[in-house]
Amino acid sequence: MPVLATARSRAGATLLGAVTAATLVAAAPAxxxxxxxxxxxxxxxxxxxxxxxxxxxxxxxxxxxxxxxxxxxxxxxxxxxxxxxxxxxxxxxxxxxxxxxxxxxxxxxxxxxxxxxxxxxxxxxxxxxxxxxxxxxxxxxxxxxxDGLDPASVNAPFTVPAAAPGVWQPTPPLFPAATQYGNRVARPFVLRSASQFRPVAPPALGSPRYEADLAEVRAYGSAASTLRTQAQTDTATFWLGSSLTLYTPILRAAVAQSPASIADRTRLIALFHVASVDTQIATSDAKYAYQRWRPVTAIQAGGDTSWLPLHTTPAHPDYPSGHNTYSGAAEGVLTGLTGPHARQPYTIGSPSAPGVTRTYTDWHQPSVENVDARVWSGIHTRNADLAGIRLGSDVARYVLSHAQPLLR
Structure with a gap:
């Protein structure tokens, strides 16, 4: 599945570059x-x-x-x-x-x-x-x-539904109230509506895909896993923190390496964050439309009541993964406006892995690691991660194809 996801992402990135590069070049001052x-x-x-x-x-x-x-x-x-x-x-x-x-x-x-x-x-x-x-x-x-993007509006109160198979419930150890519920009704910059690119429903409970995804998280995402390697644990920990914090140096590398004009690089930064905002709005729309329970809830409900994830589960539904919608949008914008590869290797750090750095040569590998990281952290199913990448990519493509009126 990761190999298939990689191929699809690269194909989408190539298409995005072809669709948007001419659009933005035409918008730039001659x-x-x-x-x-x-x-x-x-x-x-x-x-x-x-x-x-x-x-x-x-x-x-x-x-x-x-x-x-x-x-x-x-x-x-x-x-x-x-x-x-x-x-x-x-x-x-x-x-x-x-x-x-x-x-x-x-x-x-x-x-x-x-x-x-x-x-x-x-x-x-x-x-x-x-x-x-x-x-x-x-x-x-x-x-x-x-526009509904102030903190109070973003975290509008959510009434937790009655417990039922597949339905999101607050998660251990603290069982906090749901967050980001208000995002779904915030006003996007470019999207026509928050639900414009809503992904298809997650796999049905009991389906082969559902069971395979849950088994993977149970085995590799457990705090007590004996199958997860140290390298996998390191990846999960590196990508644990805020997507904005993790992607700020990635975008900076793209800007620093670009030979383009001040205006072109200003547009790159602007469109990156416009797409990030609209993606997060679309993410909350999907999360609260489907209200899919988290792996920890599903696994404990299945009888393994002592199972806990490697990392604490965020307080909102599983599907799709917000880390991966952000990653998909980021990769889409960077690929569309600068090409799939960095001009030279770039190195980033992580607040959740102090002193550790990772070096990349393209914008795709961080997406690959984000997909795996959320499974190995025990906080998302792989399907939720892959749906997140697709959603973010869809939003990025749409933002870039509608950039000209936005920039005027």
Missing amino acids: AAQPAPADSVLTWYDTTAAAIATGGAATQVTNNRTWAIAWLAGARAQTGTHSAVGQRAALAGAVHQTLITLIPGQQAAADATLATELAALPDRRQVRDGVAAGRAAAQRLIAERTG
């Missing part, structure tokens, strides 16, 4: 100039630090901040053919977004802005660019007001 890496990366790092230090407790809210900041920058750069003008527009947009949405990080944002402006000529083009970026950010923040 006279765009090569960009110095440091200006885009400076604002990238400032955004990442502001969110890591003062961001929201809900991941999708932080993806929303990224999306607003960089989409505003992309809109402000429209029609600006010089690298200086693009750089000024980006500075105004990201700075305005950060001081508005994460006001506790204003000092750091102000310092970055001062450094950037000191490196630019003091002329009207720069002042106009900064003003355009600020205005674009203010308009977009106003447009997104009330």
Whole structure:
């Protein structure tokens, strides 16, 4: 099954590149100039630090901040053919977004802005660019007001249904209340509806696929597993943390390696996070439409009452896997806009595996590892993981094919 999934993902990635590359090249200014890496990366790092230090407790809210900041920058750069003008527009947009949405990080944002402006000529083009970026950010923040992606709305209360075979219930050891229920009614950036790419229903209870998936998790995802290798445990632990945290350095590597203009790289960051937001909305729609129980609930209900997963199960339904919808969307955007392979190997770390790094040469291998990791953690069935990859890929493809009106 992993081999089949790999082949399908690569085929989808190839199609995505063919469909979207021409679209975005056509949208780019004809006279765009090569960009110095440091200006885009400076604002990238400032955004990442502001969110890591003062961001929201809900991941999708932080993806929303990224999306607003960089989409505003992309809109402000429209029609600006010089690298200086693009750089000024980006500075105004990201700075305005950060001081508005994460006001506790204003000092750091102000310092970055001062450094950037000191490196630019003091002329009207720069002042106009900064003003355009600020205005674009203010308009977009106003447009997104009330979109349902604030933490309270994201974690709207969910009434747990009566216990029944296959139906999600709070999971051990703490049996916490459900999270991310409100995502399903949040307003997407691009999707027509949260259910637009809802996957088909998970395998029926008792079906061969269902039984095989559950047996795999029981054997390899148990805290007491004697079959899971150390390498498998390491993979599960490495990919345990927040998808946003894990993918921030992956996207940074793509941006750092790109020879494209400031405007093109701004669009890459914007569309990555737009797709991430819309994917998380679509994920919650599917999770709460199907309300499929987690492996720990199924295994314990089957009589193995002492079974526990390697890692604590998140507080929302199994199908599809949110880690893998995020991974599918990320791979789709990166492949569509930069090609399937990195220009050079890149290395990332993980907050759940301090001191450990992994090195990759493409955008696909992290998806492969994410699929396996959630099974080996004991918190998802493989079918939920593969459905997640497909859902994220579908959303990414749709976002990129509808990028032109979004960027104007």
